[in-house]
Amino acid sequence: MLRLTRxxxxxxxxxxxxxxxxxxxxxxxxxxLGLLVVPIYIWLFAFFRDPERxxxxxxxxxxxxxxxxxxxxxxxxxxxxxxxPAVRVGIFLSVFNVHVNRSPCDGRVLNVQxxxxxxxNAMRHGDASSENESNTIVLSLSGNExxxxxxxxxxxxxxxxxxxxxxxDVIGRGERIGMIKFGSRTELTIDKKLQPVVQVKxxxxxRGAADVIAIIAPPxxxxxxxxxxxxxxxxxxxxxxxxxxxxxxxxxxxxLAPGAIPRNAQESAEISAxxxxxxxxxxxxxxx
Numbered sequence: 001m002l003r004l005t006r007x008x009x010x011x012x013x014x015x016x017x018x019x020x021x022x023x024x025x026x027x028x029x030x031x032x033l034g035l036l037v038v039p040i041y042i043w044l045f046a047f048f049r050d051p052e053r054x055x056x057x058x059x060x061x062x063x064x065x066x067x068x069x070x071x072x073x074x075x076x077x078x079x080x081x082x083x084x085p086a087v088r089v090g091i092f093l094s095v096f097n098v099h100v101n102r103s104p105c106d107g108r109v110l111n112v113q114x115x116x117x118x119x120x121n122a123m124r125h126g127d128a129s130s131e132n133e134s135n136t137i138v139l140s141l142s143g144n145e146x147x148x149x150x151x152x153x154x155x156x157x158x159x160x161x162x163x164x165x166x167x168x169d170v171i172g173r174g175e176r177i178g179m180i181k182f183g184s185r186t187e188l189t190i191d192k193k194l195q196p197v198v199q200v201k202x203x204x205x206x207r208g209a210a211d212v213i214a215i216i217a218p219p220x221x222x223x224x225x226x227x228x229x230x231x232x233x234x235x236x237x238x239x240x241x242x243x244x245x246x247x248x249x250x251x252x253x254x255x256l257a258p259g260a261i262p263r264n265a266q267e268s269a270e271i272s273a274x275x276x277x278x279x280x281x282x283x284x285x286x287x288x
Contacts, residue, residue: 005100007162007179008048015044043096047182050100053209055174059226062104062196062214063174064206065150066186068093073198076189081111081138081149085192089213091206093184101152101178102209104188106222106229107139109169110146114161132185135161137177141194142221149189152180172229174209188213 004012019037027034056063068091079086093099114135132153139148152161163178165171180186190196194216200206206213 003050003052004045004048005050005179012045012048047095047099049098051098053174053207055209056212059218059222060215061212062190062216063102064091064208064211064213065102065104065188066091066093067098067208068206070200070202070204070206073202079189081136082146082191086189087192087196087198088187088189089198091186093180093186095182098208099179099181100176100208101186103171103173103175103177104150104213105141105148105173106226107141107148107171108225109137109165109167109171110140110144111138112163112165112167135163137163137165142219142225147191147194151187152178153185153187154180170228170232172233190214190216
């Protein structure tokens with residue numbers, strides 16, 4: 001089943017109503033004309049698709065923050081957020097790409113800054129990066145030192161940026177962090193101190209959360225943050241389970257047989273109840 005992002009509910013509902021009315025109107029003119037809205041209807045829902053992706057597990061990998069085409073790879077002498085040299089990879093998202101943004105790595109959000117600006121064509125990466133409306137997410141891999149930057153940039157058609165990451169959040173590699181609606185650009189900037197080795201080329205198509213953009217040397221303390229991310233994800237999964245529900249893959253312990261050695265307090269309680277059952281059977285009492 002096609003998974004859809006919650007960020008597109010309003011557009012899908014309004015768009016469906018408009019297309020339905022338009023289709024009825026065209027059908028009154030000539031019945032086959034009503035079919036003209038079908039491709040638009042399919043595209044509308046396809047635009048807001050949010051597929052699950054296999055996420056690489058190695059801590060030294062940075063995955064793509066977006067689906068799209070690698071439009072440029074730039075050596076930056078001085079990045080204002082990192083405070084030193086960096087490598088920037090730009091990804092252009094057409095109206096046919098998935099537009100959900102993902103975190104490239106495990107990290108702590110140090111800063112989120114929204115900037116108003118123009119709506120220059122996102123394919124003109126130089127102008128779009130500096131002049132367009134954008135949202136910048138600053139991530140740390142260890143401590144409070146900026147290391148990874150994800151920048152959401154609107155394009156000629158895109159008019160709205162959604163960011164779900166907040167300062168202080170601990171986010172995992174491949175985790176959803178927002179969306180840009182209707183054509184845009186996403187940039188991944190990497191601190192040169194991490195010794196990044198870019199794994200993609202200009203013109204290459206990438207998938208968010210699944211394809212590796214670069215390999216880095218994780219800083220000291222990155223494993224500690226990774227453990228924190230895993231604990232956060234376990235807590236999040238546990239909060240989504242109904243009372244008494246078993247997490248997928250978890251095995252429900254079977255009752256102990258008489259004479260078995262208990263391994264914990266719960267099993268001790270089960271064993272202590274066995275003699276009472278046996279005495280009831282011997283006296284002919286009902287167990288109901």
